[in-house]
Every structure is written in structure tokens, then in C-alpha cells.
Amino acid sequence: MKVMKIIKALLMLTFFSFFSVKAQISNPVKWKAKIQKKSSSEYILTFAGKLEKDWHLYSLATPEGGPLPLEFTFLNSKGKYETVGKAKESATTTTFNTLFEVNETYFTNNFTITQVIKVNNKLNTSIAVELSYQICKEVCIPQKSYFEFDIPNLKAKEIIKSKLKNKTIKS
Structure with missing residues (x-):
């Protein structure tokens, strides 16, 4: 019985240690976003990333045949x-x-990435964006981040996927 308790305790410790380590390295990039009005129908979306020490994130310009680029x-x-x-x-x-x-x-x-957007429908009040990327240090981790831009109020925020408005329609 005592051996079973020790084995159970070790298994639980291993299990929680794994998730603790995963939680610590699961997001080595911190994002901030903003929206600026460029003209009556155009807006500039800016994504600013800050990577933890020794991590890197692949660019939009990463060629085919290599690691996963930012998309x-x-x-x-x-x-x-x-x-x-x-x-x-x-x-x-x-x-x-x-x-x-x-x-x-x-x-x-x-780093920063900017994209100009032209609004074609004046009734549209938001822009939703999914960023897919790979970040690497000694290992590579695929990640996704979601942003919503409030056009009339010129506000941007990172959001949880389940809170995306109209998330089922992709362009």
C-alpha cells in the first residue's frame, strides 16, 4: 500500500510538473495591437510583438520548405x-x-507588423484577425493569437478565440 501511494504521488508530481513547465513556455511572445485611421475608408492595423530572451518568431517572408511562417x-x-x-x-x-x-x-x-485595411461596408464596425506563427528557442511551438479591432472607436485588443464575433466565416 505504501508503495502505491508513493507511485501515485510521483505520477501526480510528474503530471503537474509537465503542465507547470508547459504553462511557463506556452507563450514567449507578448502582443499589443492598435488601429489608426489613414483615410475615410482605410485603417492601419499594427501588431507589436515582444519576445522573451533567446526566442525567435518566423517572419511572413519565410520561404517554402522551411519552418512555418507567420500568417x-x-x-x-x-x-x-x-x-x-x-x-x-x-x-x-x-x-x-x-x-x-x-x-x-x-x-x-x-518587432512590428503593419497592414493597411480598406473598409468596403460602412456598417462594418469590427475587424477580426487570427495570427498563426511558430516560435522557437531549443524547441519550436506553434501558436495562434486572435485580435479584434473596433473601427468606430479605434481600439484593438487581443481576445480569446471563443469570444470572436462571427468567427465562423473566414476570408
Whole structure:
């Protein structure tokens, strides 16, 4: 009986240690977002990331055949808004990866990405965006973050996926 209690205690300790470590490394990037009015129908969305020490996040410009690049999915956009041009990134680092045999482009420390949006429907009051990305240190972790931009009030916030408005329609 005593041996069973010890085994049970060790299993529980291992189980909770695993989740404690996972919780500590599950989000080594902190995001902030903002929206600015550019013209009567265009807005600039800015995503600012701050990575923990020694972590990096792959850029939108990461080529095929390499690690997973940062990707934007604009949710519920059909007929409401559209992107104008390509997103612009702050400074990145590029190095050759001998495993994938491609140049990898990634962010370290603090970085920003901006995207201009044109609102096509004046009744549209929000923009929802999903960011999919891979962050790496000694291991790589795929992540997703969700943002909602309030157009009339020029406010932005990171949100939990389940709280996205109209989240079922993807563009």
C-alpha cells in the first residue's frame, strides 16, 4: 500500500510538473495591437510583438520548405473589408538553415507588423484577425493569437478565440 501511494504521488508530481513547465513556455511572445485611421475608408492595423530572451518568431517572408511562417487570417471579411498591399515588417534576421537548406527569416526581441485595411461596408464596425506563427528557442511551438479591432472607436485588443464575433466565416 505504501508503495502505491508513493507511485501515485510521483505520477501526480510528474503530471503537474509537465503542465507547470508547459504553462511557463506556452507563450514567449507578448502582443499589443492598435488601429489608426489613414483615410475615410482605410485603417492601419499594427501588431507589436515582444519576445522573451533567446526566442525567435518566423517572419511572413519565410520561404517554402522551411519552418512555418507567420500568417494572417482576416476573419469575416468578405464584402466588409480587404487588405491593401502586403504587410510591412520591422527589421528581421536571415540565416541559412542547413537542415531545411533554405534561408530562414525571423524576428528577435521586439518587432512590428503593419497592414493597411480598406473598409468596403460602412456598417462594418469590427475587424477580426487570427495570427498563426511558430516560435522557437531549443524547441519550436506553434501558436495562434486572435485580435479584434473596433473601427468606430479605434481600439484593438487581443481576445480569446471563443469570444470572436462571427468567427465562423473566414476570408
